[in-house]
Structures are given as C-alpha cells and as structure tokens.
Amino acid sequence: MLADAPFPEWAAALGVPVWLGGLAFVLWLWLGGKVVLSTDRDRALADHRTSCDAELAAVRGEADSKVGHTTRALERLQDRIDHLVVDRDAWREAHREEVRARQAAERAAAALMETGQISLALLSALKDALAGRPEAG
C-alpha cells in the first residue's frame, strides 16, 4: 500500500504518516501565501507612503508659499499702517499749530478792533474839541 501511494519512500522509511505530510504541505502553502501577501502589502504600503510623502511635501510647499505671500502682504500692510500713523500725527501737529495761529490771530484782531474803537472815540473827541464843544464825548 505504501509502495503504491505518491509518497516518498524516505518518508515511509522514516515512518511519517501521509496525513502529516499533507498537513505539512498545506501549512507550507498557507505560510508561503502569507509571506507573499505580506510582502505585497508591505510594498503597497511603501508605495502609498511614498506617494503620501510626496503629496505632503507638495502641500507643505504650497502652504509655505502661501505663508510667505501672506507674510509679505502683512509686512506691506504694516508699512502702510506705519506711514498712515506718522502721516496722521503730522497732520494732527499741523492742525494744532494752525489752531494756535488762529487763536493768536483772534487775539490780535480783538486788540486791533479795540484799538479802532478807541481811535474812533479819540477822533470824536478831537472833532468836538475842534468844533468848540468840549463837553461832548
């Protein structure tokens, strides 16, 4: 019976049963399939990781570019704000000077108006004196 079976003679000589050889063969197939599948999965994972890294690098580069653009835009805005603030302070200083000049001019105008009124009174008195009416005034 053993001679007719497709079984190695050395196995028969060692006394290994047929079912154990079949079981070993099935285990070998199973483990070999697992190893092959694992290798394929590792390769796919490595490929996916590579593509992810490339995509991440691209996204990171784009984000860095946007950050650079935004930073430059912010710097330009900051410069404009600085200029506006300095300009506003300058206009405010000019306004203060103009207010002081206007106040001084108003005081001078008031003094001149009072001078004119007093001069008119003096002229009236002079006119009365020349007309011979010293009581007027």
Next chain:
Amino acid sequence: MPDDNVVKPSPEAADAIVSARHARATTEAALPMAEQLRDRVRSVLAANHFAELMERTLREAAMRRAKGLGAA
C-alpha cells in the same frame, strides 16, 4: 548717522506743518505789536479824558473865582 528705517510723513503733511508753524510765528509776532498799539491808544484816550476833566475843573474854578470877585 541718520536711520533709514524711520518712517517720515508725507510731503503734504510736512509742508502743512511748516506752513502752520510759519503762520503761528507770524501771528504771535504781530500779537504784541497789536496789544502795544491798543494800550498806547487806550492811554491816549485816558489822557484825553483826564485833560478834559482838568480843563473843566479849571474853567469851573475860574468862573467861581470871577463870580466871587464880582460879588466882592
């Protein structure tokens, strides 16, 4: 050494400051003259009033003296 990073105002604002300061200096320089002129004219008016009062008083005194001499 001037600092190039210092933000300067616009030329219009700088010109406005210079113009306003010039106007202020001019008016503040003219103000004492106007006040001095007013004070002088005012003192002249006061002197005129004083002269009129003095003249009236002297005339009144002369009239009273003339009346007193006439009555005597």
